[in-house]
Amino acid sequence: MQLDTERAPPHAEPNDDAIIHVRDLVVAFGERKILKGLSLDVRRGEILGFVGASGGGKSVLTRTILGLVPKVSGTVQVFGEDLDALSFEERRKVEQRWGVLFQQGALFSSLTVKQNIQFPMREFLTMSQRLMNEVALAKVEMVGLPPDVLEKMPSELSGGMIKRVALARALALDPEILFLDEPTSGLDPIGAGEFDDLIATLQQTLGLTVFMVTHDLDSLHSVCDRIAALADGKVIAVGPIETMLKSDHPWVHAYFHGKRARAAGIGPQNGHDEGR
Numbered sequence: 329m330q331l332d333t334e335r336a337p338p339h340a341e342p343n344d345d346a347i348i349h350v351r352d353l354v355v356a357f358g359e360r361k362i363l364k365g366l367s368l369d370v371r372r373g374e375i376l377g378f379v380g381a382s383g384g385g386k387s388v389l390t391r392t393i394l395g396l397v398p399k400v401s402g403t404v405q406v407f408g409e410d411l412d413a414l415s416f417e418e419r420r421k422v423e424q425r426w427g428v429l430f431q432q433g434a435l436f437s438s439l440t441v442k443q444n445i446q447f448p449m450r451e452f453l454t455m456s457q458r459l460m461n462e463v464a465l466a467k468v469e470m471v472g473l474p475p476d477v478l479e480k481m482p483s484e485l486s487g488g489m490i491k492r493v494a495l496a497r498a499l500a501l502d503p504e505i506l507f508l509d510e511p512t513s514g515l516d517p518i519g520a521g522e523f524d525d526l527i528a529t530l531q532q533t534l535g536l537t538v539f540m541v542t543h544d545l546d547s548l549h550s551v552c553d554r555i556a557a558l559a560d561g562k563v564i565a566v567g568p569i570e571t572m573l574k575s576d577h578p579w580v581h582a583y584f585h586g587k588r589a590r591a592a593g594i595g596p597q598n599g600h601d602e603g604r
């Protein structure tokens with residue numbers, strides 16, 4: 329089986345441009361190992377799409393990087409820091425430097441949009457109400473929503489608007505890294521395409537690094553600089569779409585050569601070089 333990792337071997341030191349550095353990561357629930365020695369670098373300033381079969385452990389990896397799931401062994405460094413080695417206060421400082429959009433949007437249903445966006449500000453910072461209001465307004469505008477959305481309740485919003493509000497909240501503290509767990513799931517193709525465009529624009533204007541778990545082949549094609557594929561508890565291919573097309577791992581091959589991939593414009597017929 330061909331290993332397509334274009335990165336250094338698993339025991340190498342982090343590259344200077346690796347803002348997230350994962351080596352030999354093992355995560356298990358009871359006896360059941362989900363991640364079995366996974367290694368991955370996410371480079372500063374890139375949009376990395378993370379794909380893999382359903383139930384394969386994509387969310388588990390995200391949650392482990394965020395320090396929400398304990399690891400059995402291996403190394404996880406974010407901004408060069410090993411979260412497990414940090415004090416509570418140091419860890420909170422690191423947590424302020426990332427924003428997270430979980431799969432379901434996960435807004436607090438009893439809070440207004442404004443209160444949802446201000447939640448991380450209240451949790452991590454001491455800011456006047458006036459300044460928080462200004463920031464909340466700037467964030468809704470940043471994600472393409474009108475100011476009157478600020479006083480609405482989540483139940484009054486469409487699915488696409490909820491995703492945008494959740495994104496505004498993830499951006500509340502001006503993060504350096506944005507974690508997105510299936511950001512376009514549940515959106516219609518037009519809404520998903522607009523959300524992809526928004527991510528790409530924000531990444532460029534804010535200089536973000538984006539780690540995006542997705543099943544959406546359109547997103548992978550249109551916004552991701554690189555893709556990492558998870559199978560059997562490891563990253564078995566990483567690189568641009570062309571690298572995925574070259575992989576002879578059965579899952580990666582089936583995923584990137586299937587009917588849906590062709591419909592998303594992925595493949596040699598669309599100018600992707602498949603040559604070895």
Ligand SMILES: Nc1ncnc2c1ncn2[C@@H]1O[C@H](COP(=O)(O)OP(=O)(O)OP(=O)(O)O)[C@@H](O)[C@H]1O
Pocket residue numbers: 357362380381382383384385386387388389
């Ligand atoms: N807290 C937990 N306790 C026990 N098992 C868990 C826990 N969290 C996740 N799992 C299991 O780990 C496996 C990987 O789950 P995960 O949610 O990471 O998959 P995924 O790749 O994100 O899937 P999907 O694409 O469907 O969202 C699943 O079998 C899941 O049941």
